[in-house]
Amino acid sequence: MSTAPLQRKVEEFLAVHDPSTTDRLEFLRARYDEGLAWVHYPVGRGGLGLAQELQSEVERLFVEAGAPDNKPGHNVIGLGMAAPTILEFGTEEQKNRFLRPLWTGEEIWCQLFSEPGAGSDLANVSTRARRDGDEWVVSGQKVWTSGAQNARFAILLARTDPDEPKHLGLTYFLCDMTDPGVEVRPLRQITGEAEFNEVFLTDVRIPGSQRLGEVGQGWKVANATLNNERISIGKGADREGGMIGVVAQTWRRRPELHTPELHDRLLRLWVEAEVSRLTGARLRQKLAHGQPGPEGSAMKLSFARIAQELSGLELELLGEQGLHYSDWTLVRPDHVDFTGRDAGYRYLRAKGNSIEGGTSEILRNIVAERVLGLPGEHRVDKDLPWKEIAK
């Protein structure tokens, strides 16, 4: 299907479901059922099995019609990571249960992967899941869990077999955050906000039907999630979308702050941001029908560096005003906007871009090893049973 019939389909949908009179949730659910949620998803799963590039056209038409959206900024992990992983590895029952309320935003998701002892070395997670009849009983501590305070479900990586080497003893679960064994404690970050949390899991009971993929296959499933995470973090929009747009607008608004040195730096970063946007577009064309691979890591590397340099440049440009900060109050935000708030916030928040979703150092290792085929890092613990690794 090209744009014209798709456009007709959206128009027909809007004719039946008038956004100005239809209840918001009812509208979103109907949009999902019509296959207009994410058109690259399969029929029956909110999509039409079309190319992903067509999605932006659909979004544009809904925006023009004044339709309510599913507030994608509030469910970044759900939409960008949980959904594609469930689609790839889930049973029919799991896809039926989870995808629709995830897309409509009725159920927000978070990611219970990182632990105090398992960051870059994610395969080292020690949260234990033990089988108990048809259920799993999970205990352990997770950390840096963004949005856990708002989440109804989590994607969870846990150890099911400590006798296996670390990559082989992991299993992937879909965890109900309302289970009484789940405790979420805010962790304040350098911006003053508590966007992420510590999550303590104590005998959390997960039904066997919420295991995603096979027992022991958790590493493979988690990698699918991470590849999607890296590409969703690096996602671009139109020219001057994202951080460059904010800084370019400041530049245009404040000619009295210009200096030749800042001008050259701004233009260098403008070029880099534009090239990075094109690189994203090109990568999406490559991946139009496949799954994201390690190439997305290269894009996330550029994205993080450019966002950090731009936000730093903006503070210098603002000069005296760059010495100020809007608000240090501890709040627990219901969504994250990298380009939101004030310049000081943007500068500090951008520091996380090279840590979250795999640090830039780890991404360089991935590119070097999986794309360029260079030898792996020296790994002393790779083949040992996990329980024998020095902690």
Added chain:
Amino acid sequence: MSELDLLYTEIEEDLRSSVRDLLADRCELDAVTRIYDGDRSLVDGLWKSLVDIGLAGLLVPEDRGGQGASAREAAVVLEELGRTAAPVPFLTSSVIATTALLDSDTALLEQLATGERVAALAVPWSAAPDAQLPAVRLEGDRLTGTVTSVAGAIEADVLLVATGSGLYAVDVSAVTVKPLVCLDMTRQLADVTLDGATGALVLVDAEPAVRRALDAGAALMASEQLGLSRWCLETTVAYLQVRKQFGRVLGGFQALKHRLADLYTGVESGAAAARHAAATSAEGDPDATVAASIAQAYLSDLAVRAAEEAVQLHGGIGMTWEHPAHLYLKRAKSDQIALGTPGRHRVRLGALVDLRP
């Protein structure tokens, strides 16, 4: 809005493999190196074989004797030429001079398409698309003036000379072409002196044609720079996969892995910028000028970095005359200055996208 295709079509891939095969056969790097010692015997035969597969007329419409292809295909050819630092006048004659003549009804265009003649635009190779053009005076029907550092003049038999009252085609026999010793001898420059030379008027309005030609050159040289960068990356990765020190393969050291990962990231980004410049140029997209400057601002520095990394990461052998890395370093550094430096293109972009000093 339909997004421009930033990948390669099947036809483009076919074209690439035929050019690559031909270059593997006809453009040995040792022979390219010998150009620096004055042995240019490679050049004519190589150019003739490119002409034989129709490359000289790629951008010329079919009804004027060319292939009627677009900037997208020319860009793919340039990627391959960049991979071998090929010493042929494709960019100068088949892209830049040809583009300058697209609005002219001169028979010269047909002759360029068939490779019967080779042309060069008489501007300094360092000139950006928005640079001041050289002052050649027209007195009666005689042309007088000097244009320094012209690329492609040595290979050309006709020069395109811009004056305030038109673009002239001037036979090289009517001018003095003085070859220069250059940093990049694979695209050797020459000073051109016109001392009352006669020429044929091919276009009344020279300036827009010259600017359009230089813009096309800037847009498409990015693909040459991309091909060059890819060669440097691939060759360096391959070397570090086998070269051992400290009892292990050097490519396993993280300091080097990270440098190569960064270079790969740059090359992939460069591919997007170069394809975008080629695609907008092919479509006559209103964004083509911006795209050309973005591509030059990005790929000029990328190619230099790729070549400098290739030299450094080969160690001592990278410093030798014998290893081809220096051919790419010299080409990359010259390309960086050619058709406007990256800084010059950034300033131009500042005006084009309303980010003023």
